[in-house]
Amino acid sequence: MSAPNKSGWKPEMNASGDGMHANGSDGPVTATGNRALMLEEPLLFEIGHMDETGVDLPDPRSDASNRLGGFDRSEPIGLPALKEGEAVRHYTRLSRQNYAIDLGLFPLGSCTMKHNPRLNEKVARMPGFADVHPLQPVDTVRGALEVVNELAHWLIELTGMHGVAMSPKAGAHGELCGMLCIRAALEARGDARKVVLCPESAHGTNPATAAFAGYQTEDIPADKDGRVDLAALKARLGPDVAAVMITNPNTCGLFERDMKAISDAVHAAGGYVYCDGANFNAIVGKVRPGDLGVDAMHINLHKTFSTPHGGGGPGSGPVVLSEALAPFGPLPFTAKTKDGVVHLVEEENAAEFDHTQAFGRMTAFHGQMGMFTRALTYILSHGADGLAQVAEDAVLNANYILRSLEDLLDAPFGPSGPCMHEALFSDAEFGGGLSTLDLAKGLIDEGYHPMTVYFPLVVHGAMLVEPTETESKHSLDQFITAFRNVAERAKAGDDALKQAPYYAPRRRLDETQAARKPVLAWNDPNLS
Amino acid sequence: MRYLPLTDTDRGEMLAKVGASTIDDLFVDVPEEARLSGPIEGLPMHASEMAVEKHMRRLSKKNLAAADAPFFIGAGAYRHHVPASVDHIIQRGEFLTAYTPYQPEIAQGTLQMLFEFQTQVARLYGCAVANASMYDGSTACWEAVAMAGRVARGKKRKVVLSGALHPHYAEVVRTMAKFTEDEIADAPLALQPQPDNDGLIARIDENTSCVVVQYPDILGRIPDLAKIAEAAHEKGALLIAVNTEPVALGAIQSPGELGADIVVGEGQSIGVGLQFGGPYLGLFAVRDEKHVRMMPGRLCGETRDAEDKRGFVLTLSTREQHIRREKATSNICTNSGLCALAFNVHMTLLGEKGIRRLAAENHRLACHAADRLAKVPGIAVLNDSFFNEFTVTLARDAREVVRTLADRGILGGVSLGRLYPNSDGLDGALLVAVTETTTEEDIDALASALEEVLS
Numbered sequence: 001m002s003a004p005n006k007s008g009w010k011p012e013m014n015a016s017g018d019g020m021h022a023n024g025s026d027g028p029v030t031a032t033g034n035r036a037l038m039l040e041e042p043l044l045f046e047i048g049h050m051d052e053t054g055v056d057l058p059d060p061r062s063d064a065s066n067r068l069g070g071f072d073r074s075e076p077i078g079l080p081a082l083k084e085g086e087a088v089r090h091y092t093r094l095s096r097q098n099y100a101i102d103l104g105l106f107p108l109g110s111c112t113m114k115h116n117p118r119l120n121e122k123v124a125r126m127p128g129f130a131d132v133h134p135l136q137p138v139d140t141v142r143g144a145l146e147v148v149n150e151l152a153h154w155l156i157e158l159t160g161m162h163g164v165a166m167s168p169k170a171g172a173h174g175e176l177c178g179m180l181c182i183r184a185a186l187e188a189r190g191d192a193r194k195v196v197l198c199p200e201s202a203h204g205t206n207p208a209t210a211a212f213a214g215y216q217t218e219d220i221p222a223d224k225d226g227r228v229d230l231a232a233l234k235a236r237l238g239p240d241v242a243a244v245m246i247t248n249p250n251t252c253g254l255f256e257r258d259m260k261a262i263s264d265a266v267h268a269a270g271g272y273v274y275c276d277g278a279n280f281n282a283i284v285g286k287v288r289p290g291d292l293g294v295d296a297m298h299i300n301l302h303k304t305f306s307t308p309h310g311g312g313g314p315g316s317g318p319v320v321l322s323e324a325l326a327p328f329g330p331l332p333f334t335a336k337t338k339d340g341v342v343h344l345v346e347e348e349n350a351a352e353f354d355h356t357q358a359f360g361r362m363t364a365f366h367g368q369m370g371m372f373t374r375a376l377t378y379i380l381s382h383g384a385d386g387l388a389q390v391a392e393d394a395v396l397n398a399n400y401i402l403r404s405l406e407d408l409l410d411a412p413f414g415p416s417g418p419c420m421h422e423a424l425f426s427d428a429e430f431g432g433g434l435s436t437l438d439l440a441k442g443l444i445d446e447g448y449h450p451m452t453v454y455f456p457l458v459v460h461g462a463m464l465v466e467p468t469e470t471e472s473k474h475s476l477d478q479f480i481t482a483f484r485n486v487a488e489r490a491k492a493g494d495d496a497l498k499q500a501p502y503y504a505p506r507r508r509l510d511e512t513q514a515a516r517k518p519v520l521a522w523n524d525p526n527l528s
Numbered sequence: 529m530r531y532l533p534l535t536d537t538d539r540g541e542m543l544a545k546v547g548a549s550t551i552d553d554l555f556v557d558v559p560e561e562a563r564l565s566g567p568i569e570g571l572p573m574h575a576s577e578m579a580v581e582k583h584m585r586r587l588s589k590k591n592l593a594a595a596d597a598p599f600f601i602g603a604g605a606y607r608h609h610v611p612a613s614v615d616h617i618i619q620r621g622e623f624l625t626a627y628t629p630y631q632p633e634i635a636q637g638t639l640q641m642l643f644e645f646q647t648q649v650a651r652l653y654g655c656a657v658a659n660a661s662m663y664d665g666s667t668a669c670w671e672a673v674a675m676a677g678r679v680a681r682g683k684k685r686k687v688v689l690s691g692a693l694h695p696h697y698a699e700v701v702r703t704m705a706k707f708t709e710d711e712i713a714d715a716p717l718a719l720q721p722q723p724d725n726d727g728l729i730a731r732i733d734e735n736t737s738c739v740v741v742q743y744p745d746i747l748g749r750i751p752d753l754a755k756i757a758e759a760a761h762e763k764g765a766l767l768i769a770v771n772t773e774p775v776a777l778g779a780i781q782s783p784g785e786l787g788a789d790i791v792v793g794e795g796q797s798i799g800v801g802l803q804f805g806g807p808y809l810g811l812f813a814v815r816d817e818k819h820v821r822m823m824p825g826r827l828c829g830e831t832r833d834a835e836d837k838r839g840f841v842l843t844l845s846t847r848e849q850h851i852r853r854e855k856a857t858s859n860i861c862t863n864s865g866l867c868a869l870a871f872n873v874h875m876t877l878l879g880e881k882g883i884r885r886l887a888a889e890n891h892r893l894a895c896h897a898a899d900r901l902a903k904v905p906g907i908a909v910l911n912d913s914f915f916n917e918f919t920v921t922l923a924r925d926a927r928e929v930v931r932t933l934a935d936r937g938i939l940g941g942v943s944l945g946r947l948y949p950n951s952d953g954l955d956g957a958l959l960v961a962v963t964e965t966t967t968e969e970d971i972d973a974l975a976s977a978l979e980e981v982l983s
Contacts, residue, residue: 033837044644044876053882055611057964060888065895069750069913071780078651081879084613091641091873095622098637102621108630116625117531119577125615128588133601134805135942136592137934143590144804150587157571169663169806170862172849183707208849208859212674214707217854255557286555291562302862310618310866311638312628312660312826314807330703347699348949360703364604364666364696364794365805377584383574384567386529392551393534399546399554418546418554444634449627455850472533473542499834504633507834511632514831514843518820520657521647 038505041093045522048080054087097505098311099449105471105479107401109422109452109464110203110251112281112303117381120307120374129373134365138344144369145342149334151376155299155320158387159280160290163326165319166333167367171278172205174298174317175245177330177362179213181296181321182243182272184328184359191270193242199228201252201456206245206276215242222458226252226413226424230261237269247276248292249283251456252413253398253422253464263293272296272325280304281468282395282421285388295322301368305375316371327357332366393469394421397476401465404480408487412459421468427461432493436461439490441500441508446482529574594802594939598970600897602917602961603746603942604665604694604772605805606797608886609965614799614873618866628826628865632841633833638865639840642828645872652777652875652883653791654784655813659825660842661868662810662860665772665794666697669740670704671812671824671858672768672790676738677710678822678857679766684737688765690728691715692745694772695947701740710737717948719921719957721912723751729759736765738790743769743783744776746947748914748959757787766790774798774811775963776915778887784815791815799874800867809867821847824858886964890916894962897971901960904975906982910957917961919944924982926958932981933974940974 033040066072082090099106106113124130132141152164165181168174179196186193196210200219207217220236223229228246244266248256256262263273275289275297281304289297301307301316309315321329332346335353344366345353382390395418402423406414410428413419427436440450440463452464465483467476489497501507534542539551548554555563567573575583594607601607618624622637629635629642642660649658662668673687687710689698698714705712713731718724723745732739739760744750753769760767769783771793783791795809796802812825820827821844829843849856878886894916902909906923922929926943933940941961944954962971 041640043640045647048876048879050880053879053885054877055882055886057882057885057889060885061892064888064892065899066891067895067898067911067913068780068891068915071750071913073777073779073781075785077778077782077880077883079648079875079878079880079883081882082876084611084877087873087876088613088617090876091617091623091869092620094637094640095617095620096637097634097640098622098626099631099634100622101625106625106627108627111627113625113627115531119581121619121624123581123584123588126585126588127593127595128591130801130803131593131595131607132591132804133594133599133605133607133802133939135601135603135605135946136594136939137931139931140592140934140939141804143587146587146590147584154571157568169667170860172859172861173663173667176859180703180707204849204851204853204856205859205861207854208852208856211854211856212707212859214709255555257557257559260559260562283558285568286564287558287562288564288568292559308624308866309627311623311626311635311641311869312865313862314663314864314867315862316807346949360706361696361699362667362703363664363700363806364694365664365808368806369804370807373584377580380572380575380580380583381531381577382529384571386532386574388564388567389529389532392554393532393539395554396534396539396542396546396551399548400542403546417557418548420557440631441633444631449634450631469532469534473535473538475533501633505636506633506837506839509632509833509839509841510831511841511843514829514841515846518827518843519830520643520820520827520843521650522643 039093039096041090043522044090045080048082050080053081054083104448105467105475106449107451107465107467108449109466110278111452112466112468114306114468115470116306116308117378120377123377124370124373129369142342145334145344147372147376148366149336149342151372152334154379155318158284159297159320160288161320162323163321163329165321165329167330167362168298168317168319169363169368170313170315171298171300171317172209173362174319175205175209175276176212178274178296178298178319179209180359181325181328182274183213185325186242188357193240195240196242197236197244199246201250201458202245202247203251203276210245225416226254227256228262230258233262234265237265239270241269241271243272243274245274245276247278249279249420252424253419254413255420259292267293278303279421282391284391285384286391295325301371301375305378307371307374314368314371316368328359330360330362331358390469397467397469397471398423400476401467401480405483408484422464422466424459425463426459430490432495434490434493434497436463438497438500439486442486442489442497443482444501445503446486448479448482597937597939598973599939600941600960600962600974601939603947603959604794605802606773606961606963607802607965608797608963610799610801610874611877614870617873618870623869624866629842632839636839639828641869641872643830643840645868646828648872648875649811650813652774652782653813654782655791655815656817657820658811658813659823659827661863662812662825663864664806664808664810666700668792668810668812669697669770670700672792673701673738673740675790675822675824676766676768679819680737684735686711686713686736688731688736688739689714690741690745691717692723692747693740693742693770694746697770716951719910719954721910723749725752725755729756732760732763732765734763736763738766738768740768740770743771744915747910747919748917749911750780750913753783753786753788768792773916775887775890778883779891779915789815795871799870807864807867809864809871822857825860826863889964893966894918896968897960897962900971900975904978904982907978916963917959920958920960922956922958922982925955929981933977936977938974938977
């Protein structure tokens with residue numbers, strides 16, 4: 001393995017823990033607070049101009065007509081401006097305080113931070129996609145509808161399902177869409193079931209979504225191998241259970257071996273199976289959820305199909321649906337007729353397309369077109385063969401991490417067999433009162449974004465590492481070296497970790513104070 | 529495959545390390561009968577960058593881009609000029625390829641940007657606090673309705689919708705209300721020069737949790753929010769103001785200063801672009817800080833680090849799904865971060881002076897268009913008041929007229945028949961939006977084409 005940093009410094013060199021020499025410098029305190037390329041940047045409100053603008057627009061004419069109905073805004077709004085050069089500099093300086101996939105491996109389990117191909121960005125900006133209005137006459141947007149339809153076709157084929165609702169705006173929105181399809185299907189047969197079962201390892205969105213859709217949620221226990229306890233699930237099924245929400249591969253990074261048996265049992269009891277597809281990237285091209293009895297599953301285009309995460313969105317969460325649920329999918333959607341024409345199916349022509357049972361509308365327009373163009377570009381680039389390779393390499397990389405660290409860290413499910421696309425560890429062997437959080441902050445000093453921490457909840461001090469398929473072996477080896485260094489310090493109870501990070505743009509931030517007395521907008525200190 | 533860096537040699541070495549003889553050994557938990565033996569049939573194989581770009585360009589060319597036609601379409605999404613530097617900044621990898629800022633020490637760029645964004649939105653809306661964004665205006669509108677239910681502690685179940693709320697927004701609320709069992713009191717849209725403020729007020733009662741009013745409304749008219757706020761508050765209901773055109777708030781009073789309790793809207797006009805409907809940018813703000821803990825979505829707050837330097841973190845997360853699970857204020861996790869950045873940058877370039885000038889220019893051109901269209905035989909302008917979008921009534925079915933205009937290369941507005949396919953009496957109405965990107969020549973082209981089409 002190669003050294004994590006060829007210059008040869010080690011964190012211990014400056015890890016005095018006294019906070020006096022942050023950012024790895026023993027040199028002088030600077031007047032600016034900057035440390036060479038580590039640059040401080042004020043808020044826009046501290047540097048902006050109230051009487052200037054960075055956009056050239058004509059001055060309002062004094063004789064202009066006014067049809068605002070007497071609602072003119074006369075009080076100052078309070079929006080400062082920067083000239084273009086100042087703005088570019090402000091945001092460029094801010095950008096340098098961010099970690100990003102473009103800078104290095106980003107092992108956030110379940111979030112799937114893989115390389116974002118730039119062709120996708122180029123395509124999304126083609127005028128025929130970026131500069132078309134959702135309410136243009138359909139004859140002027142047939143190409144856009146073809147994109148939606150072509151992507152829909154891929155999603156259906158890759159999952160072995162019957163239909164797809166393309167409009168949900170993100171994974172959680174897709175979950176809601178799927179659960180509303182289930183509720184509509186149950187209501188259509190006059191069956192008012194009230195309970196949704198979620199594994200205790202489920203992501204928080206699952207119970208939150210079920211509650212938003214009007215259901216009570218109950219936990220299903222996990223077995224010792226980190227999977228749904230099939231016997232416990234079967235015992236709980238009954239005429240009050242509307243659906244089971246299962247993540248597969250699950251949040252422990254394991255494939256639910258009994259998925260088909262679970263689906264069969266749920267169906268036999270009259271319920272539906274919702275699959276959280278957050279981890280579909282581990283199995284795309286290898287197995288189709290439809291073949292395992294899934295009725296609805298959202299696909300995070302920003303995970304499996306690599307649309308950029310953008311610092312927290314936008315996402316996109318199309319939902320694939322089984323034959324039983326497809327008739328209840330929301331409007332609008334696209335449909336291709338035998339003549340090859342792709343149609344936009346909305347409220348007015350739903351009957352023509354035999355879709356009169358739609359449960360309604362999830363959003364104003366047609367979904368995340370900008371994400372569809374990127375995802376389709378990604379899919380066409382990989383093809384059916386490349387997508388299967390994506391899953392294989394993602395799983396191989398995760399297992400490589402698992403087997404390279406399990407001698408050092410507790411891997412609760414390591415002994416039971418291979419993982420899928422992410423490796424799960426616990427804090428069981430840490431010394432000196434150190435926590436998962438301390439290890440995570442230590443990784444920041446090593447130049448890495450930490451893995452997902454404290455999730456799933458079923459493992460103490462969980463660390464969920466997802467390398468993705470776009471990391472090379474060399475990149476994984478570097479990461480493993482860094483991780484082992486921090487893990488060894490955590491096991492040895494190295495107290496200096498409690499103050500990490502030392503070398504980031506900020507030391508640990510006081511989240512308790514932020515929540516106790518929230519400051520959520522800038523207030524001019526000169527005015528208060 | 530150009531995106532996959534592992535070589536076959538790497539794969540061999542790594543399989544050996546993990547103790548597997550083939551890759552299939554790692555998929556051993558997938559039941560063998562469900563495992564696919566090769567690429568799914570009927571789907572194409574991988575393709576070069578050049579080939580994929582060519583395919584996508586061909587699809588792109590089948591669409592008529594807004595810039596290539598006189599363009600008057602609005603109804604919830606507006607074409608504005610976005611400065612080139614906005615797209616440059618949002619394509620910086622440190623913003624584009626970052627995740628939600630869960631590790632604040634290495635995400636101050638995104639967090640400070642969100643803090644600036646929240647402040648800009650709060651000020652534009654005349655509110656105390658805005659969140660870090662929602663999916664889009666329509667989902668933000670539903671989340672506001674859900675929040676009003678929480679404020680009323682579930683004791684008030686009636687939601688009064690203005691008849692002039694964007695029909696898609698109303699449909700999202702109606703869809704969700706079916707499942708939450710809220711009672712929706714809406715009214716048909718009537719083609720009148722002024723919004724029916726009194727009719728709306730008459731529908732508010734003691735059981736009303738909130739009143740939802742679009743400002744300016746779907747026909748472009750500007751309702752009297754202060755009057756509606758007073759009436760709502762008298763009955764203990766919240767006023768939710770919905771704005772689909774943030775540029776308007778550079779010219780007309782903010783909903784917050786007029787008494788709206790929750791202000792939501794679509795932020796797409798500032799920085800984001802049309803993009804065939806998404807991704808867009810949901811804006812969400814509350815006038816009074818006392819409602820902050822009831823809000824959905826992420827909030828960025830100021831704090832200090834261990835060396836007492838100012839920094840920013842996501843805060844009040846005990847409202848959110850990853851902590852509260854089924855008791856969360858919303859199931860939302862991903863928001864619209866990169867669109868929020870685009871808004872933030874564009875608004876920073878505009879500033880106070882720029883947003884006011886932009887609004888004035890939109891209004892000037894819209895007034896000019898209304899005057900010009902009013903001279904066309906067979907056309908009447910409906911609105912008494914408007915900002916940059918107004919309604920005209922035609923002597924013919926506006927849907928056909930829009931299609932005929934499109935055949936002549938003019939994207940001439942949105943027919944109400946398209947937005948309200950099942951309503952009577954709206955067939956002749958056409959929404960016309962005018963922004964700073966519209967030229968006087970475009971307006972002449974539309975008017976001349978309408979003269980011919982309607983004669």
